[in-house]
Amino acid sequence: MNKDSEDEKDQKSNGDKQKKQQSNDDKQNQSNTSSKKQSSSKKQTKSDQSNTKEKKSQSSSKSSENKSEKKSDDTKQSKESQSSSKSDDKSSNDKAKSDSNKQSSKENGKQSKQQSSKGKSDKKPSKTKDESSSKEKTDDTSSRSKQNIDLDNFVVTSEIEDLVERSKQYLKARYPVHFTGPAGVGKTSLALYLASQYEQPVLFLQGNHEMNNVDLIGGANGFSSSKTVDNFIRSVYKHEERVNENWHEGHLVKAVKNGYTVIYDEFTRSKPETNNLLLSLLEEGILPLYGTKQKDAFVRAHPNFKIIFTSNPEEYAGVYQSQDALRDRLITLELNRGSTETEIKMVQERTGIEEDEAKVIVQLVENIRKLCEKEEVQGPSFRGSVMIGEIARQNDIEIKADNDDFISLCKDVLGASVGRCLGKKEAKKKIADELKKL
Numbered sequence: 001m002n003k004d005s006e007d008e009k010d011q012k013s014n015g016d017k018q019k020k021q022q023s024n025d026d027k028q029n030q031s032n033t034s035s036k037k038q039s040s041s042k043k044q045t046k047s048d049q050s051n052t053k054e055k056k057s058q059s060s061s062k063s064s065e066n067k068s069e070k071k072s073d074d075t076k077q078s079k080e081s082q083s084s085s086k087s088d089d090k091s092s093n094d095k096a097k098s099d100s101n102k103q104s105s106k107e108n109g110k111q112s113k114q115q116s117s118k119g120k121s122d123k124k125p126s127k128t129k130d131e132s133s134s135k136e137k138t139d140d141t142s143s144r145s146k147q148n149i150d151l152d153n154f155v156v157t158s159e160i161e162d163l164v165e166r167s168k169q170y171l172k173a174r175y176p177v178h179f180t181g182p183a184g185v186g187k188t189s190l191a192l193y194l195a196s197q198y199e200q201p202v203l204f205l206q207g208n209h210e211m212n213n214v215d216l217i218g219g220a221n222g223f224s225s226s227k228t229v230d231n232f233i234r235s236v237y238k239h240e241e242r243v244n245e246n247w248h249e250g251h252l253v254k255a256v257k258n259g260y261t262v263i264y265d266e267f268t269r270s271k272p273e274t275n276n277l278l279l280s281l282l283e284e285g286i287l288p289l290y291g292t293k294q295k296d297a298f299v300r301a302h303p304n305f306k307i308i309f310t311s312n313p314e315e316y317a318g319v320y321q322s323q324d325a326l327r328d329r330l331i332t333l334e335l336n337r338g339s340t341e342t343e344i345k346m347v348q349e350r351t352g353i354e355e356d357e358a359k360v361i362v363q364l365v366e367n368i369r370k371l372c373e374k375e376e377v378q379g380p381s382f383r384g385s386v387m388i389g390e391i392a393r394q395n396d397i398e399i400k401a402d403n404d405d406f407i408s409l410c411k412d413v414l415g416a417s418v419g420r421c422l423g424k425k426e427a428k429k430k431i432a433d434e435l436k437k438l
Contacts, residue, residue, distance in 0.1 A: 063071055074085035151196060154189050155346045163333065167194055170331045171306050176282055178309040181335035184381020187310040188265050190335070195261045200304055203255040203262045207269035209318070216277055218288055240290075252277075256287045259304030268311040268319045275326055282307070282329040340366060343382060351389035357399040361385050363409065367434050368418055377421035380414050387413050400436040410435065 041417060167177045177194070179187040205216075228240045255262050267275060280423045281287045285301040309330060314321055337343070347358040365385045372379030388410060391397070398404045411428045418427040 035155075073268065119325075121312060125234070151189070151193055153350050154193055155349045156193070157338070157341070157342055157346070159338065160190065160193075160216055163190070164194055164197070168197065171308075174285075174306075176307045176309060176330050178311065178330040178332040179335055180311045180313070180332055182337070182378065182381070183316070184383045185333055185335045185337060186382070188263075191263045191265065191308045191310050194308060195263055195306075198248075198261055198304075198306065201255075201258070201260045203251055203260045205251070205262060205264045205267075207264065207266040209269060209271060209320075211270045211272065213277065214250065216250045216252040216274070217287065218248050218253055226385050253287065253289075253299055256281065256299050256301050256305055259302030262305075262307040263310070264307060265310050266312060266319075267309050267321050268314070270320070272320055272323050272326075275322065279305075279325055279329070282326075343385065346382075347385050347389050350386055351393055353389050353393050353399065358385075358389060360399055360401065361388050363438060364434055365414070365432075367437075368414060371430070372418070372421035375421045378417075379421060380417040384413055384417065387400065401438045407435055 170177050171194075172232075179190055181187055205211075226242045228238075252262070254260070277288065280298075281301060285305075287299045287301065289296060289298055311322075312319055338346070343362045343366075344355065344358045347353070347362060348355055351358070362385050365380050365382075365388075369379035388398075391409060391413075392399050392406065397403070397409060399406055401407075411431050414431055415424075415427050417429060422430055
């Protein structure tokens with residue numbers, strides 16, 4: 001038994017020795033293969049480097065050859081250009097001589113022409129003045145078109161220019177201007193013309209007995225509601241609802257905020273309690289917003305804000321007596337009818353008729369107006385003269401005192417105003433009698 005065990009131990013030791021030798025042999029084989037691969041890769045890199053060097057040398061040789069060829073071509077071209085430039089210089093010298101002779105002869109002729117044209121050149125500044133005035137007119141018309149103001153039929157006289165210049169001084173000092181006078185004098189047209197002198201938007205307000213604070217400063221315009229329902233947790237239910245008034249600003253508030261020019265035409269036709277809003281605006285430059293439920297209690301006026309008032313006399317129908325506190329804040333300028341000569345020129349320019357024809361119309365209206373003044377009644381205004389001239393021109397009616405068509409035209413236009421002072425029966429007869437006197 002002991003011998004058998006010893007034999008088995010010897011066999012096991014021999015097997016272990018054989019396994020160790022095989023593993024050592026495998027490691028040597030692997031190291032040999034790796035060294036072979038490294039040596040082969042080194043050889044390949046060396047061969048690649050040698051190939052690239054050869055290619056570079058070939059390309060450098062080709063580039064040197066190309067450079068030498070280009071240099072030879074450049075030298076040839078430079079020689080050719082030098083030869084051509086010499087020939088061109090010769091020809092240019094010959095041409096220069098001939099041109100100098102021609103120019104000397106032309107300059108002598110030009111000097112004589114310039115001396116003769118000196119008198120004409122002195123008249124050019126007058127053309128520039130006309131061009132500048134036309135440019136100013138186009139600028140005025142463009143600014144008026146932006147403001148939506150039509151003043152094509154408005155006639156500017158020396159009296160109007162003087163009145164406008166004075167009014168501009170008052171507005172510059174932030175004092176409102178008030179034009180008052182009888183109907184047909186041109187108060188509204190004058191206010192529009194004055195507003196067109198400023199490059200800012202124009203707000204036109206027409207006084208009437210139904211105007212109130214809502215029209216001027218705004219008011220509520222319906223309601224808007226919002227509702228929120230929260231049921232994120234089943235056991236909790238949240239419901240919230242809000243109702244708010246929709247607010248819209250009035251025209252006057254926008255004008256005060258943004259610096260518009262406001263024309264309040266015939267403001268005495270509005271109730272005095274409506275115009276109480278303007279007292280603090282004209283004195284302190286503050287527009288109150290009472291009764292509006294707004295966060296701000298007032299609106300401060302813009303520095304460019306301006307306001308122009310117009311009104312008819314108090315004896316006219318539908319006119320309220322304005323409060324003294326408001327009139328005390330205005331610079332009132334009374335407008336009267338112009339002279340007969342100015343009315344003739346204005347009718348002629350607005351209607352396009354001849355001066356003699358305009359004279360007949362103006363004299364007729366003026367004579368009838370004097371008859372009405374004796375009865376202490378307002379007679380026909382300047383508008384009647386313009387109506388008669390415009391209708392006669394557009395319908396080719398001959399403006400003569402003995403023309404039946406012209407007589408009937410005058411009776412239709414002036415009959416109503418003459419009937420108020422002389423009676424309806426005698427009105428048309430009186431118009432015909434006055435025409436015969438002319």
